[in-house]
Amino acid sequence: MNHSKKPLFKPAMDFNGRPLAVCLEKIAEQKQLLNRVQNSLPADIAEHAVHCVLSNTRLLVYTDSAVWASQIRFFNQLILNDMRAGGHQNILSVQVKIILSATHGSRKRIVRLPSAETVAGIFGQIDDESGDALDLALAKLGRTLRKRLALKAG
Structure with missing residues (x-):
């Protein structure tokens, strides 16, 4: 019995590199946004802004801890004004999110008994x-x- 099914996925060679080019453009745009955000922040806080993504009219800024997220939130209006000055008038809000590292949640707790x-x-x-x-x-x-x-x- 011959069950010829249409393959679910196209081979990588059928794409002619276009999806990869789109991904690289998105990455370059996100790096540019991150650079602009980091330039709007004080140096000690800027190093903790680790990633930016534009989602419709909202700029998502990712950081590595809740402490730095609250510091970055303090500068939301400054970031928003700097983005608009840089030609991103479509950004209406800035939201700060926390990226938890893979080791953060998987740390094993150690029981420390008193003497x-x-x-x-x-x-x-x-x-x-x-x-x-x-x-x-x-x-x-x-x-x-x-x-x-x-x-x-x-």
Whole structure:
């Protein structure tokens, strides 16, 4: 049985390089926008503006952390005015976004247990006779830490 199907994808040679040229033009435009944004910002903040994309009438500026995003947002109007002065009258707003690095979300958290002396010190602070909520919470914490230390040692 012959099932001749039309291929879903064109071979790369059928494109004659045009899609690649379009991508390279977009990249060049984004680099130019980024350069203009970085020139509108103070030098210490500008190095944290890592990428720019024009989306309809909105300029998206990407940065590497929330701290720098808030600093860049402070200069939104200055960036917008500089873009308009540079011939980008169609940009109506600037939005700052955060790019999280691949290692940022995949970092493994390490449990740091206190020393046995610190755990013993917690039990030294507890008044067994009082029904105080803080004493009960400290006792529970002390028991949990003692178990974790025993598991780690054993």
